[in-house]
Amino acid sequence: MKHIIPFIIVLLCATQSNAGMFESFLRKAVKVADDVPIRGADDVVKTMSKSKAGKEALESSAKRIVKSAKPTPAMLKNAVKTELQAVDPALIRFADELDTPSKEYLLVLGQGAKTCEKNLPDMMQRAKFLERGGADTVTAIGMYGDDIAKSAMRVDAAIHGGKLVSPAGKRAVNLADYGQLFTKYGDAANTFWTKYVTPHWEKWLAGGALAWYLLDPEGFMDTAGNLTQEGLKRLTECAGDVAATVIEGVSKGAEKAIEKVAGKTGDAVERMGKATLYSFFTSIKGIAAFIVILFVIAIVLPFTRFYLFKPFAFLLKKPKS
DSSP, X not given: OTTHHHHXXXXXXXXXXXXXXXXXXXXXXXXXXXXXXXXXTTTHHHHHHHOHHHHHHHHHHHHHHHTOSSOOHHHHHHHHHHHHHHHOGGGGGGTTTOOHHHHHHHHHHHHHHHHHHHHOOSHHHHHHHHHHHHHHHHHHHHHHOHHHXXXXXXXXXXXXXXXXXXXXXXXXXXXXXXXXXXXXXXXXXXXXXXXXXXXGHHHHHGGGHHHHHHHOGGGTBOTTSOBOHHHHHHHHHHHOHHHHHHHHIIIIIHHHHHHHHHHHHHHHHHHHHHHHHHHHXXXXXXXXXXXXXXHHHHHHSHHHHHHHHGGGGGGGSOXXX
């Protein structure tokens, strides 16, 4: 018993130290002060591992960072060590203790930190951004790059400018909600945001539609990132019929237009076919006219003309003297 207690204490200390590693890494990677509070740095990887979409997005991002479709454990370990060495050599000792999802998560955090620094050169701005958005937002940026970083800054500005207001009865939105959208729903969230939100930013701000989406993404989109009928209904309720119709038209309008053109083209072809059938093949005169037309076409085209008159070529030979 006397030997077990010290072992447990050491184990608990090691676990706590390992748990705070992601916070320490993230602060140093984003290059902010050591006392900047970070929301959920140690919990994001656990949450993403429980979500199929989040897990797939994390794995896909790690493959892109490592530049391998099938990264081996050794490749991941080396990439993690390289990242830790660049950020803080004192953290390299944790490389062997991390499982595969944690290694992928650390690489994505590192990528997100670089993108944050590029888009927010001012350290104080980065610190406030990190404090409000937490590790989820940095992870989202690490997975999807500059566009998501710029959108995150846009969301942050809208929240603090009083433009991103929640509908009645809904809690206030924060920047971490934006990050959690991507860490939980992965590619579906990225598709929806790029396809529906970005092109119609102002319309989504109207009536609290965007806030409602951030609070309840599944009420607006399906697993592929498409706007659902329930989502359209909510969007109409917040932004109005005109705005909702315009936003829905990003995809469905184009599909309907293609269907309409295809339908008209099909109708035209069908009418031409029927007209041809009824004009030429319902009488002797029609059949005769059809044969004459084919003959004229055959004479006009050099290829068919050659074979058509080949049997009569001997008639055109110069007579022998």
